[in-house]
Amino acid sequence: MKHQRCTRRTPRAGLLAAGLLALSWRQATARDVQVAYIPCGQVNDGSWSEAGYDGMKQAKAALAGVGIDMKLEYSENLSPSQAETAARDYASRGFQTVVLHCGTFADAAYNAGKSFPKTNFLIVVAPRSVGNVWTYIPAMQDISFVAGYLAAKVSKVSAVGVVASFNFSNVTWQAEGFRLGARYANPAIQTFETFINSFDDAGKAKEAAQAEIDSGADVIYSATDQASRGIYAATAAAGDYAIASYTDQNSLAPKTVLASATADIPLLVRTVVVGSVEDKLEPGKPYSVGMAGGIGALTLNEALAKQLPAAVASDVMALIGKIRSGEMRIPAISTPGGYKDVDLSALAPH
Amino acid sequence: MTPSAMLSLLFWVPLLGAGVRIATPLLFAGLGEVVAERAGLLNVGIEGMMALGAFAGFALAVGTGDPWLGLLGGALAGLLAGLLFGWLTVLRGADQIVTGVAMNILALGTASLAYQMRFGSSRDVPELPALAALRLPWLSTLPVIGRPFFGQTSIVYLGYLLIPLVWLLVERTRWGLHVRAAGGNPEALDSAGVSVWRVRLQAIAFGGALAGLGGATLSVAQVGAYVDGMIGGRGFIALAVTVFGGWRAGRVAAACLLFGMADALQLRLQLVGTAVPAGLLVGLPYLLTVAVVTIGAGRGGYPAAINQPYLRRRARRPARAHPANAPAGALQATHQEIKP
Numbered sequence: 001m002k003h004q005r006c007t008r009r010t011p012r013a014g015l016l017a018a019g020l021l022a023l024s025w026r027q028a029t030a031r032d033v034q035v036a037y038i039p040c041g042q043v044n045d046g047s048w049s050e051a052g053y054d055g056m057k058q059a060k061a062a063l064a065g066v067g068i069d070m071k072l073e074y075s076e077n078l079s080p081s082q083a084e085t086a087a088r089d090y091a092s093r094g095f096q097t098v099v100l101h102c103g104t105f106a107d108a109a110y111n112a113g114k115s116f117p118k119t120n121f122l123i124v125v126a127p128r129s130v131g132n133v134w135t136y137i138p139a140m141q142d143i144s145f146v147a148g149y150l151a152a153k154v155s156k157v158s159a160v161g162v163v164a165s166f167n168f169s170n171v172t173w174q175a176e177g178f179r180l181g182a183r184y185a186n187p188a189i190q191t192f193e194t195f196i197n198s199f200d201d202a203g204k205a206k207e208a209a210q211a212e213i214d215s216g217a218d219v220i221y222s223a224t225d226q227a228s229r230g231i232y233a234a235t236a237a238a239g240d241y242a243i244a245s246y247t248d249q250n251s252l253a254p255k256t257v258l259a260s261a262t263a264d265i266p267l268l269v270r271t272v273v274v275g276s277v278e279d280k281l282e283p284g285k286p287y288s289v290g291m292a293g294g295i296g297a298l299t300l301n302e303a304l305a306k307q308l309p310a311a312v313a314s315d316v317m318a319l320i321g322k323i324r325s326g327e328m329r330i331p332a333i334s335t336p337g338g339y340k341d342v343d344l345s346a347l348a349p350h
Numbered sequence: 351m352t353p354s355a356m357l358s359l360l361f362w363v364p365l366l367g368a369g370v371r372i373a374t375p376l377l378f379a380g381l382g383e384v385v386a387e388r389a390g391l392l393n394v395g396i397e398g399m400m401a402l403g404a405f406a407g408f409a410l411a412v413g414t415g416d417p418w419l420g421l422l423g424g425a426l427a428g429l430l431a432g433l434l435f436g437w438l439t440v441l442r443g444a445d446q447i448v449t450g451v452a453m454n455i456l457a458l459g460t461a462s463l464a465y466q467m468r469f470g471s472s473r474d475v476p477e478l479p480a481l482a483a484l485r486l487p488w489l490s491t492l493p494v495i496g497r498p499f500f501g502q503t504s505i506v507y508l509g510y511l512l513i514p515l516v517w518l519l520v521e522r523t524r525w526g527l528h529v530r531a532a533g534g535n536p537e538a539l540d541s542a543g544v545s546v547w548r549v550r551l552q553a554i555a556f557g558g559a560l561a562g563l564g565g566a567t568l569s570v571a572q573v574g575a576y577v578d579g580m581i582g583g584r585g586f587i588a589l590a591v592t593v594f595g596g597w598r599a600g601r602v603a604a605a606c607l608l609f610g611m612a613d614a615l616q617l618r619l620q621l622v623g624t625a626v627p628a629g630l631l632v633g634l635p636y637l638l639t640v641a642v643v644t645i646g647a648g649r650g651g652y653p654a655a656i657n658q659p660y661l662r663r664r665a666r667r668p669a670r671a672h673p674a675n676a677p678a679g680a681l682q683a684t685h686q687e688i689k690p
Contacts, residue, residue, distance in 0.1 A: 045578070
């Protein structure tokens, strides 16, 4: 009987030892990291928040390649105060990195950063990187400048407009970058700018675009998230062009969206998240990346682009080349109407 | 565009048209709230009901290819949400404010969840051609007001029709008398043998249906797409216009137009380059909301039994609901006591 018992126990003990060995080997070769994502809107908004979420997934895949298992959680549609509560909650639960992918969450990031020094907070478009808080900035004014240049080139009435979500930081850079690009293409052009104070209110975005169309504009640039659907409805009804931003939205309204001023937000988010998890972010350094760093491209709607003069496309491509090479530097303008004060000759010769 | 452009009709005529468009979803929701509040039900959950209507209407319009079926579906979704609100507040006696807040959370969350399940990503939300404008013969050629008021889509004209219809329904029909009694003096209505519960449930179903139609108007008829969060506070503005309009259909319609005009004006003032900061201009409709609610609060005049559950299990029925069987002067008192 004893012998029999021994033979029964031996396989169990072996299995236990093997299990412990496997566990200790895994602990030696891999580590788990918890990372949270708090965007402005929803991770499936087809625009800003989804682009950031794509970057989070890319970071997870990249880290898996070096043996790091990144656990990803997210919280959607939060107000700035709710975002701070969520950020603090994640930090208190031991999350290594909390990504706040909304410019209005800057205070939330700085406040939570002071309370939880062991957690890294990544905040998009904020004034500075300090301590355990890093800001990452997609310099959207670059590609918006190109969008404005294209809009001015295709406008038949020398009037174009931009409908933007909020008058703050990178959204204003976008709107003013667009107006500056239009002015660069045609110094006499009339440009309009409307803020709707919403990322989602498609009805208001439609009326804002309609107001610009009523004022004479025939190309409207979207600097909003999901609300852009309202802009496309207005331009489609008027037979005008729209230019999308952040992601390729040409197929959403193929009869009116002439091009999408895309930003490789996923690349930027992936870079900073991987850097944070691997403790490779430089203290105090803001990570600002524009077209020269691979953030920003123009995707033309081929069906509509065929109707444009060949010179327009070639001029736009030449401009993109100048900005990517660093020959042209587009300023970040934070004041509505500030585009008028920029010395065009200081940008670069045509 | 310069501020001098404001001196031209080319500035004001399109602005008036935009004001009418912006006012239309508010009008539906506001007229529905008139009926609900006159019956004694303060429906704070309009925002959520509009969101449900916007999603259900859009999904049905995409599925069937018929925008009118979509609008009908939006109204139906609002009606069901209204009945849920009614079940909780009328039959279960729950507090109307708390229930309304809970309804907002529930309905907004349901719409959001259904949206994610149906479409996954906004990239997959198809484009639905918005309703085309229908210029009414002769009327649309009237100077100044012709195009803004009569060069709109059919859904706007449905809104115009509802203004006198709701007025007639509430002020000039027997059912309207019951509705006013349910909100002004439910005991008298009960004494007359009419079920307060039934009247209130009918009123909130009507109000919910119109809130749903208001949401569907936005997604199906105006934008041609559903976007999560697109209601953008319109439900709360509808609550404010109901108070500002003194619970009268015509005045509520005028209040909706005022809000629509204010919103259209702020969008255009941003273009003419006034010295007023854009942030302040964008807040104009909301500042107006605060102002009118303050004015409305000062005037009083809420239906006497609003937010008061009528918990009598069954209405005591006389042999027949004949005036002779009702307590002396019950219905006559109702006529006098409810707000004119």
